[in-house]
Amino acid sequence: MSFSGQRGRKRQLSDPPQNEQKDRPGNEQLDPRWYERRDLQGGGESSLGLERDDLSPFVSTKDDNYGGRSLGHTATSRNTTFPSNSRDTIMTNSDNTVDNSRTYDKACHNEFTRTEFYGNQRFGDTHIHNTPQPGHPMDARMHGVLQKLVQTISWDILSGQLCVIDQDKHRSTIVPFNREEPENFWISKNIDFTQWESDNDSRALLLSAPPGHRTTEVCSHIVDLAKEKASQTNSSVLHFFSLSTIKAWHSTVFTHTLLHQVVSCTNAEIKADSIATTFLGTLLGGHFQRHAQVFQEDDPLDTTIQKILDAPENELIEALMEAIKTVGIHELSIIVDGLSEDIARLVVKHGMRATRKLKALFTIDESPIYGQTLDRMTCIEYDKERKECLRSLHYDDTRYDKISEEHHGSLEWLWKHPQYLQWSASAASNLLYIEGKPGSGKSTLAKYFVKNLVDKVPNARSSTVAYYFYTLRGTILESTHQNMLRSILHSILEQDESAFFHFQQEFRDFRRRNHSEWPYNSLQKVLSTFANHPPTQTLYLILDAMDESNEDERRRIIQLLCKLCLKENPCVIKVFLASRPVPELKHHIQEHSLVITLQDENKRDISRFAIGFLEKEVKLTGKILREAAEYIVRNADGVFVWVDLVKTELLRLVETGGSLSGQSMVTVPSG
DSSP states (O other), rough: OOOTTTTSSHHHHHHGGGGSSSSSSOOOOOOOGGGGGSOSTTTTOOOOOOHHHHHGGGGGSSSTGGGGGTTSSSOTTOOOSSSSGGGOOOOOOSSOOOOOOOOOTTTTTTOOOBOOOOOOOOOOOOOOOOOOOTTHHHHHHHHHHHHHHHHTTOOHHHHHTTOOBBBHHHHSSSSSOOOSSGGGHHHHHHHHHHHHOOOOEEEOOOOOOOOTSSSHHHHHHHHHHHHHHHTTTTTTEEEOOOOOOGGGGGHHHHHHHHHHHHHHOOHHHHHHHHHHHHHHHHHHHHHHHOOOOOOTTOOOHHHHHHHHHHHHHHHHHHHHHHHHHHHHHHHEEEEEEEOOOHHHHHHHHHHHHSSSSSEEEEEEOOOSSSSTSSTEEEEEEHHHHHHHHHHOOOOOHHHHHHOOOOOOOTTTGGGHHHHHHHHHSSSOOOOEEEOTTTSSSSHHHHHHHHHHHHOOOGGGGSSSSEEEOOOSSSSSSGHHHHHHHHHHHHHHHHHHHGGGGHHHHHHHHHHTTTTTTOOOOHHHHHHHHGGGGGSSSOOOEEOOOGGGGGGHHHHHHHHHHHHHHTTTTTOOOOEEEEEEHHHHHHHIIISSSSSEEETOOOOHHHHHHHHHHHEEEEEEOOHHHHHHHHHHHHHHTTOOHHHHHHHHHHHHHHHHTOOOOOOHTTTSOOO
């Protein structure tokens, strides 16, 4: 039995096998594995159990002498390259055939040219025979012919048909990944990432983030670590970094590139050929399971290989993993940057069966669909968990907006006060305690500090600023330390994305236990971890009216604040605390912190405020203005609230037609 040759004439058993003329000038030697060792000129059968012409349809022919080239070369009549912006080049021989020498082109990332996939198209002037319907006996016979053909295809033949990207050259352009940079903490300090790195079992991790969030850099970093480990153990590393120029063929280029890396891991030529056979054989089985009507009896060899390679991505990846299984790799690391989640799922699905231990890392630039539900695949989606944590901590603090603003020109003394300057200039953590009588303006000073910190302290622009104002005049919650911690931590996490690793474990525990409110101990534990936060920026904590806070836990909170301000802590934390004198503060803070006694510093502010309303609203001038102002300052004793009461009383007298005299000043509310 015979198939039609490319020239349209049936090749007979009696025809001389012209390609077996050894060392014929202008010709290359045919791969000897195609034939039985015995001479076939006598009409014997090949080692595949086929007649000579059963194989000839799959060999590139030219004038009945196979084109004067070995099967290791491919036909060039339909070769195409990548789009021009990928700058692909191919090497050709003098007879215009493709040179499959596996050298990298220094001008681009592509190791080989891409040969067009033909599907059901004709190849040149190939004669198309009547294709049998699925299930027809010819299907089985064609399958058998192709199966035996695949057994003869060496890695050298297959490699010329693959499209491979030089991954190491591409990686050389990637910026190194620094684990200690805050913008990388969402990866390097993420619980799932650190567990994936340290886990000794098979596990896959999917990183999902928009471009620009260092996923490519971390993949390159992990490749380096995996290669270093592989050099000391019996393990292998496969890696792939996608390029925009291969978007349309990403699964094909990915599979071909990793297959090439698998072969590069093996030293034996026999093993490489076995990989090629397994890969093509698995793909071929998929074609016939789908009853793909793409193979023609007179296709040249290179066309037949390309048709086998032209398979869906799930079959390509399955074939790749079957090839890996052939190698017998016990531990395998696969790092893939920039492909789809579907490819990641397929690699994990088939890869877990191909090796004893699979550690896989994938990155995508879109939100994952299946990542959280895939067995042994963990997904880290950029900023998703942090935002969920923020929502759980959110609390509307209305106290700040109700606090009186400072009088124009007042409180400016703060920025030049020796105690403040020492507190602010210190490169270490410390606490500034603003102690004041009731009504002395502590809350107004704290609000003034919050508003003007960024303008007065240049490095505060890059700092994190969080504040809370206790009060007994609002709801019960506004005086609780639990609410203070929620508000402070929400503000920190909202401003500093890199701080989420402090929250992650406690947040997951809170969510797993289905609590309606964050437990107080969890909040306290999270804030305490900031003592060891990397020293990348200063953290300002401004707390007002500690004396109005809940007494039950006040001591623990003050102790926590003192621990945060220890000078040996790596993170610089500046605590600005305002309060009336209370025993806990005197014992724990006053002896070890910088203290400003507000009533000793605000006499000038009270004088300025008193002169302002006496002159503009009460309409006093001259001597009586000076005497009235001096009286107010002397009797206020640093209490702004008393001065405000004096103002109200004097305005009432003026509005009712009363006159101001020395007796009038005596009758105003006393301090």
